[in-house]
Amino acid sequence: MSHTRHTLRFSLQRTSVRATLHVAGLALACAAIQAVAPTTARAADASQTRHAVADFASCAKPKYPEADVQARHEGTVTVGFLVDATGKALESKVAKSSGFASLDEAARTALAQCSFRPALEQGKPVQQWTMVQYVWTLR
Numbered sequence: 001m002s003h004t005r006h007t008l009r010f011s012l013q014r015t016s017v018r019a020t021l022h023v024a025g026l027a028l029a030c031a032a033i034q035a036v037a038p039t040t041a042r043a044a045d046a047s048q049t050r051h052a053v054a055d056f057a058s059c060a061k062p063k064y065p066e067a068d069v070q071a072r073h074e075g076t077v078t079v080g081f082l083v084d085a086t087g088k089a090l091e092s093k094v095a096k097s098s099g100f101a102s103l104d105e106a107a108r109t110a111l112a113q114c115s116f117r118p119a120l121e122q123g124k125p126v127q128q129w130t131m132v133q134y135v136w137t138l139r
Helices: 025-036 039-044 066-071 101-111
Strands: 005-013 016-022 053-055 075-083 089-096 115-117 119-121 124-126 128-138
Parallel strands (some): 005 128
Antiparallel strands (some): 075 089, 119 124
16 A cells, blocks of 8 residues: 655744645646646556645645644644545544644644545556645744
């Protein structure tokens, strides 16, 4: 079973909240290739394989929990999503904690609302786990 990892960053600057999404270079490259490839060529290529990918434009921005802001908690959480062949997230779980359950849950809950592009194996959509990292930082 293969996994894909994407990274999102969240920064808190003074009193304003700002989220910055960073996607792993491989995911960006895959998305760029998919965007420029003609649809007919993709459909004709039965050997096409890709990992499940989150559509980050569809994702809800996780809210930095106030208690974590006050306590100056920061960390990186890795959340796993089981994406079905239609692109729907069936399950989500914290694969690696940030060290703070409230940060982990805030990221998992918000990112579970993302739309996903399903994985492809030999040109056919398949169910697959994908990983998303969310980085919480205070600045």
